[in-house]
Amino acid sequence: MILGPDDVKGNVSRSADIVIIGSGAGGGPLAKELGGEGYSVIVVEEGAHFTREDFNIDPLEAYTKMYRDAGQTIAMGMPFILLPLGNTVGGTTTINSGTALRMHKPVLKKWHLTHGLKDITEEELNLIYGHLEEYLFVKRADPEVAGKVANAFLAGAENLGLSSGWLPRNAKECEGYGSCAFGCPSGSKQSVDVTFIPDAVNSGVDIYSCCRADRIKTQNGRATGITGNFVDPNTGKATGYGIDIDARVVVLAAGAIFSPYFLLKQGIANSSGQVGKNLQIHPAVQVVSLMDKPMGPYKGIPQSSYVDEFKGEGIMLEGGTVPPEIHALALPFAGDRHATLMTQYPDMGIFGGMVCECDSWGRVIDGHRPGYRPTMLYLLKGSDVKRAKEATALITEIWFAAGAKKVFTPIAGHVEISSVKDLKRLERSKVRVTDLYGMSAYHPLGTCRMGSDPEWSVVKHTCESWDIQDLYICDGSVIPCSPGVNPQLTIMALSIRCAGFIDDRLNPENQPA
Amino acid sequence: MRSIPRKQLEELLDIYIGKPEGLPDIEPEEQIDFIEMYFREGAPELTLLFFVCNLALRGLALLIKRKPFSRLTLEEKQDLVNRISASRSPLLRGITYLLGLPIFMSYYRREEVSVPLGFDPKTLKEEADLRTVTRDRDLPPKKEGSP
Numbered sequence A: 001m002i003l004g005p006d007d008v009k010g011n012v013s014r015s016a017d018i019v020i021i022g023s024g025a026g027g028g029p030l031a032k033e034l035g036g037e038g039y040s041v042i043v044v045e046e047g048a049h050f051t052r053e054d055f056n057i058d059p060l061e062a063y064t065k066m067y068r069d070a071g072q073t074i075a076m077g078m079p080f081i082l083l084p085l086g087n088t089v090g091g092t093t094t095i096n097s098g099t100a101l102r103m104h105k106p107v108l109k110k111w112h113l114t115h116g117l118k119d120i121t122e123e124e125l126n127l128i129y130g131h132l133e134e135y136l137f138v139k140r141a142d143p144e145v146a147g148k149v150a151n152a153f154l155a156g157a158e159n160l161g162l163s164s165g166w167l168p169r170n171a172k173e174c175e176g177y178g179s180c181a182f183g184c185p186s187g188s189k190q191s192v193d194v195t196f197i198p199d200a201v202n203s204g205v206d207i208y209s210c211c212r213a214d215r216i217k218t219q220n221g222r223a224t225g226i227t228g229n230f231v232d233p234n235t236g237k238a239t240g241y242g243i244d245i246d247a248r249v250v251v252l253a254a255g256a257i258f259s260p261y262f263l264l265k266q267g268i269a270n271s272s273g274q275v276g277k278n279l280q281i282h283p284a285v286q287v288v289s290l291m292d293k294p295m296g297p298y299k300g301i302p303q304s305s306y307v308d309e310f311k312g313e314g315i316m317l318e319g320g321t322v323p324p325e326i327h328a329l330a331l332p333f334a335g336d337r338h339a340t341l342m343t344q345y346p347d348m349g350i351f352g353g354m355v356c357e358c359d360s361w362g363r364v365i366d367g368h369r370p371g372y373r374p375t376m377l378y379l380l381k382g383s384d385v386k387r388a389k390e391a392t393a394l395i396t397e398i399w400f401a402a403g404a405k406k407v408f409t410p411i412a413g414h415v416e417i418s419s420v421k422d423l424k425r426l427e428r429s430k431v432r433v434t435d436l437y438g439m440s441a442y443h444p445l446g447t448c449r450m451g452s453d454p455e456w457s458v459v460k461h462t463c464e465s466w467d468i469q470d471l472y473i474c475d476g477s478v479i480p481c482s483p484g485v486n487p488q489l490t491i492m493a494l495s496i497r498c499a500g501f502i503d504d505r506l507n508p509e510n511q512p513a
Numbered sequence B: 001m002r003s004i005p006r007k008q009l010e011e012l013l014d015i016y017i018g019k020p021e022g023l024p025d026i027e028p029e030e031q032i033d034f035i036e037m038y039f040r041e042g043a044p045e046l047t048l049l050f051f052v053c054n055l056a057l058r059g060l061a062l063l064i065k066r067k068p069f070s071r072l073t074l075e076e077k078q079d080l081v082n083r084i085s086a087s088r089s090p091l092l093r094g095i096t097y098l099l100g101l102p103i104f105m106s107y108y109r110r111e112e113v114s115v116p117l118g119f120d121p122k123t124l125k126e127e128a129d130l131r132t133v134t135r136d137r138d139l140p141p142k143k144e145g146s147p
Helices: A027-036 A057-066 A091-095 A105-115 A124-135 A148-159 A196-202 A256-268 A325-331 A335-342 A384-403 A418-430 A488-506 B006-018 B028-041 B042-065 B074-085 B090-108 B120-127
Strands: A012-021 A041-044 A074-078 A139-142 A164-168 A168-170 A206-208 A211-219 A222-231 A238-252 A283-289 A303-307 A314-318 A347-357 A361-364 A375-379 A404-408 A439-441 A471-473
Touching: A012 A027, A012 A222, A012 A488, A027 A041, A027 A091, A041 A211, A041 A238, A057 A091, A057 A124, A057 B028, A091 A347, A105 B090, A124 A139, A124 A488, A124 B028, A148 A303, A148 A384, A164 A256, A168 A283, A206 A303, A211 A238, A211 A256, A238 A256, A238 A283, A238 A488, A256 A361, A256 A375, A283 A325, A283 A384, A314 A384, A314 B090, A325 A347, A325 A375, A325 B090, A335 B006, A335 B074, A347 A384, A361 B090, A384 A404, A384 A418, A418 B042, B006 B028, B006 B074, B028 B042, B028 B090, B042 B074
Parallel strands: A012 A041, A012 A238, A041 A206, A074 A375, A238 A471
Antiparallel strands: A139 A168, A164 A303, A211 A222, A222 A238, A283 A347, A283 A404, A283 A439, A303 A314, A314 A347, A361 A375
């Protein structure tokens, strides 16, 4: 069952086969798979549990209840990048866009060649992807439901002959209420909280929400359980009740920001020195268009279409619609100039360009911030800056091909593009990182990367720590380099793969003679 | 947030929101309450940064406009913010961006503002509540004459 703060009236002391820290794309599938195999599994999740009745299509309510720091988590560096993170049962999948793409094929080759991960084969991954797609009802977004913005943008891309299409999404019978990022109000989105978690609970898995693990217990080089505290969902402060779980296997699945933070705070599993390093986030630019026809009403799928013409170069365009309060932040002006544009919100569209990094530098550290907060450092560098500009220019070109009158970009000196001449000027210009602003990112990865060399990686291909036996790390942090697309399906696939290795470890019948 | 006087926040609301045609006026009390709540719930450093940016904006008025901020007209203040926003310096742009973040949200989240713009969360929620999406996997109905 899912236990909330009201169900806990004192300290909790339990034992289980497996304890999992985190219930998102990594922890949720593991709980379901291992619970289904008959193991006793306990999940501890720092966030609270919400259901579709709680999802009111109110961005602020969602930010304050379901996001860390009310959605104000920022990667510090150049430029400052907003990096929203979910904090709820289901993790970020509860508030993500529901895009369910398989990893680009050449990326796996890179995993093999650069990280020595030859044990992860294309055949195996495809098998798991196929299973996940069926389980999560993955299908292409319906153009009838997607909304006018997405349809107009795709028409523009087709006019230019660019490779584009409708995104595969883990959504069933989606009617496009436009609020994936604030919790799906119709229950269409097949996020972890409505799929793996209920199935895990049906298998007997117990989930403690509002419960923050603070220590992994170890003995003789093996993980033996966890300790933690229950937290007040409104203040985030400890309620005074603790939790102590003995387990045969511990899985850390707190995401690519909080998993390394957890390990760094405790000072474990880091003989390689790689914990917290190699942070990748898929920095994104947002480009707003003022169209020659109404784009409203707002109803539609926030992220339903893509242009992947330049996916080989690490540029993916994905996007759709956002509510006025978010849209207002993407416009580069203030005062009456801003007001005039905002009154034209019904005629506007917004689309994002995501960069899969090559040269940038990112790291999670324990910067001793107030409360339980890691510090994220990030420098967008080298060719990634150029690609952020190219993504911006490409979106602008597509908007014009779709009939835009004006386009607003997040590049200083090119904020308002009114003609092809302006666009050419942007294309010719040498954009510096300091010229970019208002960027956001959504896919932190790589901070406890897997690999074949214990000197350069934190976990083995099985997701088990090189340093601590029976400690597995299973979330976006183990992905060694960007999958080139939204990573939730790949994280789930690695999680299911990891469940197999944990089963092998725990089941005596699977042990070698 | 108590460290920024409400009067200064009111001033920032006027500067940033302007007068959107056909949309309701600013509601200072309600919006400032929102801004305070937004900072209370969020990262603690952001409150401090907002405070610093507010001070910096006032300092920049002296440098750019050669007048104390309080002596500028609303148009001059808006022009100042837009000039800083257009700067090539990320630090200067950051000042105006950060100040605008809670201010824009406080206004455009109001239902009486968002509904005329086409975003009606209540109606969408009511419509969504009527739907039932299960995880059942219904087989397609059998066609007549099929085995």
